[in-house]
Amino acid sequence: MQLPGPGIPGPGSASSEEAGDCAMDVPNTTKQAGPTSGRGDRVVAARTVTRIFRRPEVGAALAALAIFLIFAVNPVSSPLWLSQAGFVGWLTQAWQFGIMAVPVGLLMIGGEFDLSAGVLTGATAIMIGLLANEFGWNIWLCIALSGVFAVLVGLFNGFLVVKTKLPSFIVTLATFFVLRGTSVGLVEAINANSTVVTVLNPPAGTDLAKAIFGGSVGSQPAFPVALFWWLGVTILGMVILSRTTVGNWIFAAGGEPNAARNVGVPVGATKILLFVGTALGAWLVGTIQFTAGLSAVSEQGVGYELYYIVAAVVGGCLLTGGYGSVLGASIGAAIIGMALQGVIYARWPSQWGFAFLGILLLFGVIVNAVTFRQAQRARR
Amino acid sequence: MTGNPAPNASVQEAPGGSPRAVPLLEARHVSKYFGSVIALRDVSLEVRAGEVTCVLGDNGAGKSSLIKTLSGVFPPDEGEILVDGNPIHFSGPREARAHGIATVFQDLATVPMMSVWRNFFLGQEPTRSFGPIRFLDQGRAKDVMKVEMAKMGINVSDPNQYVGTLSGGERQAVAISRAVYFGARVLILDEPTSALGVRQSGIVLKYVLQARDMGRGVILITHNPHHAYPVGDRFVLLKLGRVMGSYTKDQINVAELTQMMAGGEELAQLSHELQRLGPDQPAIREAAQELAQDAAGEI
Ligand SMILES: Nc1ncnc2c1ncn2[C@@H]1O[C@H](COP(=O)(O)OP(=O)(O)O)[C@@H](O)[C@H]1O
Ligand SMILES: [Mg+2]
Numbered sequence: 001m002q003l004p005g006p007g008i009p010g011p012g013s014a015s016s017e018e019a020g021d022c023a024m025d026v027p028n029t030t031k032q033a034g035p036t037s038g039r040g041d042r043v044v045a046a047r048t049v050t051r052i053f054r055r056p057e058v059g060a061a062l063a064a065l066a067i068f069l070i071f072a073v074n075p076v077s078s079p080l081w082l083s084q085a086g087f088v089g090w091l092t093q094a095w096q097f098g099i100m101a102v103p104v105g106l107l108m109i110g111g112e113f114d115l116s117a118g119v120l121t122g123a124t125a126i127m128i129g130l131l132a133n134e135f136g137w138n139i140w141l142c143i144a145l146s147g148v149f150a151v152l153v154g155l156f157n158g159f160l161v162v163k164t165k166l167p168s169f170i171v172t173l174a175t176f177f178v179l180r181g182t183s184v185g186l187v188e189a190i191n192a193n194s195t196v197v198t199v200l201n202p203p204a205g206t207d208l209a210k211a212i213f214g215g216s217v218g219s220q221p222a223f224p225v226a227l228f229w230w231l232g233v234t235i236l237g238m239v240i241l242s243r244t245t246v247g248n249w250i251f252a253a254g255g256e257p258n259a260a261r262n263v264g265v266p267v268g269a270t271k272i273l274l275f276v277g278t279a280l281g282a283w284l285v286g287t288i289q290f291t292a293g294l295s296a297v298s299e300q301g302v303g304y305e306l307y308y309i310v311a312a313v314v315g316g317c318l319l320t321g322g323y324g325s326v327l328g329a330s331i332g333a334a335i336i337g338m339a340l341q342g343v344i345y346a347r348w349p350s351q352w353g354f355a356f357l358g359i360l361l362l363f364g365v366i367v368n369a370v371t372f373r374q375a376q377r378a379r380r
Numbered sequence: 381m382t383g384n385p386a387p388n389a390s391v392q393e394a395p396g397g398s399p400r401a402v403p404l405l406e407a408r409h410v411s412k413y414f415g416s417v418i419a420l421r422d423v424s425l426e427v428r429a430g431e432v433t434c435v436l437g438d439n440g441a442g443k444s445s446l447i448k449t450l451s452g453v454f455p456p457d458e459g460e461i462l463v464d465g466n467p468i469h470f471s472g473p474r475e476a477r478a479h480g481i482a483t484v485f486q487d488l489a490t491v492p493m494m495s496v497w498r499n500f501f502l503g504q505e506p507t508r509s510f511g512p513i514r515f516l517d518q519g520r521a522k523d524v525m526k527v528e529m530a531k532m533g534i535n536v537s538d539p540n541q542y543v544g545t546l547s548g549g550e551r552q553a554v555a556i557s558r559a560v561y562f563g564a565r566v567l568i569l570d571e572p573t574s575a576l577g578v579r580q581s582g583i584v585l586k587y588v589l590q591a592r593d594m595g596r597g598v599i600l601i602t603h604n605p606h607h608a609y610p611v612g613d614r615f616v617l618l619k620l621g622r623v624m625g626s627y628t629k630d631q632i633n634v635a636e637l638t639q640m641m642a643g644g645e646e647l648a649q650l651s652h653e654l655q656r657l658g659p660d661q662p663a664i665r666e667a668a669q670e671l672a673q674d675a676a677g678e679i
Contacts, residue, residue, distance in 0.1 A: 239515075243515045243516055243518075244514070244515060244516060245505040245507060245514070245516060247516070248494075248498055248501070248502060248505055248516065249502075251491065251493070251494050251498065252491045252494060252498075252502055255491040255492065255493045255494055256490070256491040256492065256493075259485075259489060259490055259491050260491060260502065260503070261453075261472070261473060262451075262453065262473050262483070262485050262489065263473065263477075263489075263502050263503035263504075263558075264472075264473050264474035264477050264503035264504070265474075265502060265503045266474070318493075322491070322493045322494075323493045372493070
């Protein structure tokens with residue numbers, strides 16, 4: 001989302017900043033046309049300040065800063081908020097949303113939703129646990145098989161959406177229910193009517209896997225290793241979106257799929273790839289969560305799919321596709337983490353966190369819509 | 381996606397024999413139906429290297445449907461498409477492009493919420509390798525785009541500007557200069573001048589001639605005979621999905637072309653109607669007389 005301020009383009013401004021580019025791509029203002037440019041120059045150059053503030057992630061960053069400051073100056077929350085434990089607290093919330101907000105944001109820019117992403121984080125974790133318990137296989141094999149399963153779910157979603165041309169909202173809602181039902185039913189059937197899978201005899205490889213995925217670093221209270229995964233996934237997503245051919249196709253697939261198809265962009269394949277991306281993100285989160293505690297619960301992650309979408313929208317991704325920012329989505333996840341944890345530290349009733357998110361979401365959607373209309377305005 | 385095709389390198393003469401012997405692209409007895417709508421019925425057309433084939437017709441005549449079958453958007457229901465004399469089935473626009481057929485579609489040619497340079501290279505992105513990984517070559521893409529757009533008379537100072545913020549003519553220019561840049565052998569333009577002013581229309585027509593002189597085949601779709609006649613070598617007139625006439629330049633003049641397009645009897649009829657409506661109003665009488673002249677084929 002973007003806050004009001006110098007960033008909101010004024011009516012009549014005709015230039016717009018590239019969405020979703022990473023920070024490396026600061027526009028080269030020296031190339032702007034001077035007053036002496038030829039009569040063929042129909043392009044109105046935007047002021048540098050305006051351009052920077054119009055980037056979708058800048059608004060999200062300002063909102064994140066504001067929320068951080070709110071809990072930092074609040075006398076009740078301040079001591080804990082500014083301590084290491086405070087940071088660990090909200091970051092531990094945030095990475096779970098953040099690792100997913102990136103692929104979900106990319107998918108949204110590509111014009112689709114994935115409502116099965118949340119439940120898949122739980123299903124992949126459960127699967128690792130069940131395989132380890134039932135067969136005692138090396139944990140890396142269990143993790144890999146769970147990854148194969150995730151890819152299959154992503155391919156299933158992607159093919160179904162692309163082939164049937166049905167809204168992904170409905171298709172993945174169906175997947176959501178199927179995954180949710182099977183993960184509960186199957187686990188209870190295998191697991192003596194318990195929905196909790198706990199690995200009491202860790203198979204070979206568990207220590208290393210835990211260190212890499214579910215461990216933590218630093219003095220107590222320690223920061224989860226997952227933060228590095230979040231950072232890595234964010235950078236990967238940014239590079240893909242703004243620096244690669246596929247990134248170009250993602251913007252086009254969500255923005256104007258027919259035009260994209262007409263110039264030879266494999267729109268269907270791009271979308272399928274994006275669904276596999278969210279599934280792999282869910283698998284990463286599931287792996288981290290499983291290795292952290294060597295246990296998983298059915299229905300773990302259910303409901304989180306909406307947080308991912310909130311993070312992406314608050315981060316500047318347009319609900320209708322074609323526009324958005326990976327960095328913004330990641331910052332959106334940080335905002336959610338701070339809001340949910342901050343209200344606890346401030347000893348406000350925890351429900352206020354949700355109210356807060358609701359307002360942010362509404363605000364984000366409106367600002368995105370305004371930005372979009374602005375970009376279309378100069379059409380004649 | 382990997383290609384950095386040098387725009388000129390891919391222009392080839394047909395191997396062996398005269399380059400004009402075989403049409404670069406040809407439609408033979410093509411029909412296309414949308415449910416009960418006959419979009420095309422038994423349409424044949426060809427374009428040869430170094431020639432411009434114009435497709436003329438009123439709105440709904442089937443011009444866009446014709447070029448969509450030629451550029452792989454959908455297959456013809458009957459008849460066949462030939463490239464270099466060989467029948468071919470395009471799986472999609474991408475394959476048509478691979479055969480050197482670059483098309484500027486009437487609508488849906490650009491993505492509004494993407495920058496000019498991203499649009500320019502969409503589907504044919506230039507890349508640079510860093511080890512095993514390929515990245516977009518943004519610097520080159522922006523430079524090439526600026527140079528190519530400047531050739532169209534448009535100076536893009538900010539390559540990151542969204543295409544959606546450009547005027548209709550500028551957007552058309554992006555699509556055309558892109559197609560010319562990548563236009564390997566056959567360039568298809570669907571009503572490129574319909575949204576343009578006089579000056580930019582002139583630039584587009586100049587581009588058509590440039591492409592022709594470089595040995596490419598051009599298919600120019602328009603409903604304006606005055607745009608078509610000066611640049612065209614062959615003229616195919618479509619009406620309600622059927623070919624009304626197919627001429628080379630020496631078989632027809634611009635007046636006849638205009639008359640054919642408008643439909644002589646219809647113009648004469650319209651002229652009578654107008655005269656009946658306003659016999660004593662000079663403006664209407666004048667318009668009626670002009671129509672009558674057009675109908676008679678005098679310009
Ligand atoms: N995708 C489609 N589905 C159904 N009917 C179509 C489609 N495309 C074109 N048509 C119909 O085919 C006819 C020819 O259209 P078109 O080729 O666009 O004409 P032109 O480009 O000459 O104006 C029209 O009657 C149009 O309504
Ligand atoms: Mg048309």
